[in-house]
Every structure is written in structure tokens, then in C-alpha cells.
Amino acid sequence: MPRAPLRRILVLDDFGDAAPGSADWSGLPVTFLDRKLDEEDLVARLTAEDADAVVLIRERSAFPASLVRRLPGLRLVVTTGMRNRVLDLDACDAAGIAVCGTPSLASPTVELTWGLILSLARGIPQQELLLRQGAWQQGTGLGLEGATLSIAGLGRIGTGVAAIGRAFGMRLLAWSPNMTAATAEAAGAELVDKETLFRQADILTLHLGLGPATRGIIGAAELALMRPGALLVNTARGPLVDQAALIAALRSGHLGGAAIDTHEPEPMTADDPIRQAPNTLLTPHLGYVTQQNFRLYFEGAVECLRAWNEGIPLPRPLNAAAKA
Template structure:
């Protein structure tokens, strides 16, 4: 049996107009949505779509959306994991799902950009200079400071490598981290309380799930040294936002740099926008030209394989592993 042809392919949430030039989409019926839509409106706009390309986790694709898209046959998600794509519902509906390659280095790089900006108070000092002033206060030097890394996967290990280059002392913790893995990254394994108590800077690189949602709350923030810094380039819901704002407003924390939020895009009245001593970025961790080339070239590879009846690269469910004849 031949695969049905793809007559309407939609790329979601291309906020920065990065998709069209990142790969050769020629010969394919591709539409690119450059705005984010709530589920009800998205369902209307996607009628007749038989393939979706998702840019990371910008739009949720739950069962309630999938059931309103009867023509959908294929989803390509950027990267190899997407926590807001319902794979079980895709399986029930026979929708093939495949992923793309990606790099950890862009998030590592942004993490260090935020650490440096926060530690040396770069945005604050730059703004003061532009307003006619001069330097005020002092920053935190990184050499001999203690960096606490929560989560030591690909990104956390990359962050650790740069921390060593700065001459920092490294602590690491995650629920399943071993002393051997921490040592291999040049860090000392500690427990969660020890990480927050001892670190001058804590950076979060944990996955988000039921066990980690809100894992940084008032208790953990209360353990941190006065003036300590928190960086989150992982997932917004890892941190209890109300507790974080209270710690910032009360002066317990020296500052926080946050790249990930809940929901995304961030609401215009989100209270974190008004919190003191913060650097806020709009989920830029993975947003580089190189990473978008990985995403888009991988998506094109999946789409062309579908059309050719070839095995889909990087399958994420059984439907993506099925064999088909080439489409006439």
C-alpha cells in the first residue's frame, strides 16, 4: 500500500522567520505560521493539514487537538523529545511521528551568557551608562566561586566543562546522579539541599515531569546564600514562580536569569516581568541558525522520505516505522 500524498504541510510557530531559509523546502506544499494560536483557533487553521512540523515545544499538540484534525498523517518535531506532543494519542490515530537532530551547545552557550550577565550585572550597568551614569556596585567574579548544577545530562555536562575553564568549584545534583558521573564532569556530588546551600550560582538543567515540577520552591530558595544567583534555561515550571518573586523582592536572592517560562509565549501581565534583579529572555536556548538548520533539514528529510515511501528517519512511534510503497 502506498502512503497517501502530502497536500498541506504546516510549520507552526516560526516566531523569528527562521524556517524558510534554513532548508530547501522546494516542491513541497508548505505553509509557515509565524504567530502562535490558542488551541481552538489552531484547530480551525489546520483543517485539511496532513503533516505538521513543530518547532520544539512552542505549541502543544494534545489529544483534544489531534481529534479535530482527521487528515493528519505525519508530525515532525524538532529534536527527539517533545513533552507537549501526545504520542499515545498519535498512536491511536495512526499518526507517524519522527524527530530531528539538534545540538546541546546553543543552550550551554546561552546559559553562560546569562551567568556572566547576571554575575557582572551587565544589563544594569549598560543601562546606567546609557542614562548618563557610570559604574555602581560590584559584580561576582567566577574564579573560585561555587557553581551548583542541577541536572548533569548533555547540557549540564557542557555547562560544567566551561565552569572548570573559569576555575569554579563545581557541585552537581539530580535525583539519579551518581558520584562517578559527577566526578567525570569535574563536579562533586551533593544532595539537593547541599547544592542550594553551598552554591554562589545555581543553574538548572533538569527535565520536566511530575517529580520535578516545582522542585525549586521556597525551601530551596531559602537555603541559598544571601546574594546568590539562580539561572534557569531548562523549563519554567521547575521553579515555583511565586516563591522566586518573593525571594527576589525580599532580597534573599541577588538575581535570577530566566529563559524558560510557563506559559509560553509569556503573558503580557506575567508578574515575573516586574520582579527586581532579573534578566528575562524569550526561550532562546536552542535558537541559533545552526540548530534551525538541523531542525529544518531534518524535517525536510522526513517529509521527502514520506513522499518516496522510504523508511522515516528518527522514528518516535510505531506508525513512523511502518513500511510503505512509494507514492505514485
């Protein structure tokens, strides 16, 4: 069945104004939004613009069934990457809305994870600040060679993190609810139980997906198992960790520090208590934010949008409506 060309495309949540320069959007009726809208404002904006396509940047804006049902004019959703936990694919199918994904890289998050590990272990932000204030060599850092790196989750990102840990000469432990010994061995890690993962970690890095079974999977009991002074790094999803328990462990001095790239909600609110927690290194969900990854995202999005307008099969379909 022929498709009518798209009337208006909205690219949502382009906080850093990265989308316009990351691909050739010429000839496409596209508008870029540089701030997050709540559901009411999003419905109003899409309706006012008579938009029939949206591009979602990762999981910045949720697209639940409640929103999908209020957008009868929507025909196409493109999400950057191939998974989006806050996009209701079933609701899109029921409404006849096609959903496509884009290529993406795991390496940017691997790289950021190691930037955070090194910064936390060696106190780089604090040392730089103290140096500017006139001090010199305050305290000592944690060397990585021979230290134990505990990795929760060995998907594409966790496996990449493990490879660099091996290069540093670290001892690697790994665990996730469904991990096998073969998976751990292939990454050069030892499969252990959850308790051992926490007890023996000098540095714990999180690379689990977020779902009902993993939300809050790290709470006060798990943090209490960790060695005094151990470090935690989260570039996966903020709600994996009970934030109140994390802040308590930091304030008590039991944890030596935490580096956190992912938060809930995002953008972080001005009064989020993690902002005031001691020994923290906070970044605004930078794991995937690189020039190379954004080119893949938005060139992939443009490919989907042009395929729609040309009436050819949509690349990387994510639901039945996109395959029709």
C-alpha cells in the same frame, strides 16, 4: 503500503520567520505560521487547509490527545529535536499518525546559559544602561574563579555547562534525583545532596527535565537555603521553579538575581508578574535559537517530509506508526 503524497504541511509557531530560510522547502506544499494558535484555532486552520502534516518547533504548541483526536486527516508530525514533552506519542499511534524527530545541538543552550551567568554575575545589562545615563562603575560584580557553581542536572546541557565552569576555575557541585557519583565525577563535579546544592551555591543553574516529579521542585524552602545574594539561572523549564516563591525571594533581597530563559506559558503574557520582579534578566526562550540549530531542525524536517512523499523509511522515527 504506498503513501499518498502530502497535501498540505503547516509549520507551526515560526515566531521569528526562521524556517523558510533555514532549509530547501522547494516542491513541498508548505505554509508557515508566525503566531501561536490555541487548540480551537489550530483545528480550524488545519481543517481549512486540508493539512495532513505538521512541523512542530520544540514545545511551542502542545499536541495532546484531545487535539490529535480532532484531526482525522493528519498523517505525519515532525517535531524538531528528538523529545517533545507536550506531544502525545501514544495518541498519535492510536490514530495512525507517524511522528519523526530531527537532529539538534545542545551547545546553543550551554552558550546562552553562560551568557546569562556572566551577565548576571557582572551586572552587564545594568552597567550598560547606567553608562548610557552618564554613570560610571556603579557597584561590584561577582568573579567566577573560586566561586561555587551548583548544577541541577547533568545531561548533555548540564555537562556542557560544567566543562565551561571548570575552565573558569569554579568549584562544581551537582545533584539531580537520580544522579550517580560516577556521573558527577565524569563532569568534574562533586555529587551532593539537594540541600547542600542550594546551601553552598554562589550560582545555581538548572538543567533538569520537566515532569510530575520535578514540577515546582524548587520552592520557597529551597530558595531560603541559598546564601544571601546568590544567583539563579534557569534555561531548562520555567515550571521547575515556584514563580511566586522566586519573586518573593527577589523582592526580599535574599536572592541577588535571577536570569530566566524559559517561562510558562510561552509566549509570556503581558501581565506575567515576573516582568516586574527586581534583579531579573529575562529572555524569550532563546536557548536553542541559533542559525546552526535551526538549519539542523528544518533540514531534518524536510528530510522527513521528502521521505514520506518518496515512500522510503522515515528517518528518526519516534513512534510505532513511523516505523511501519
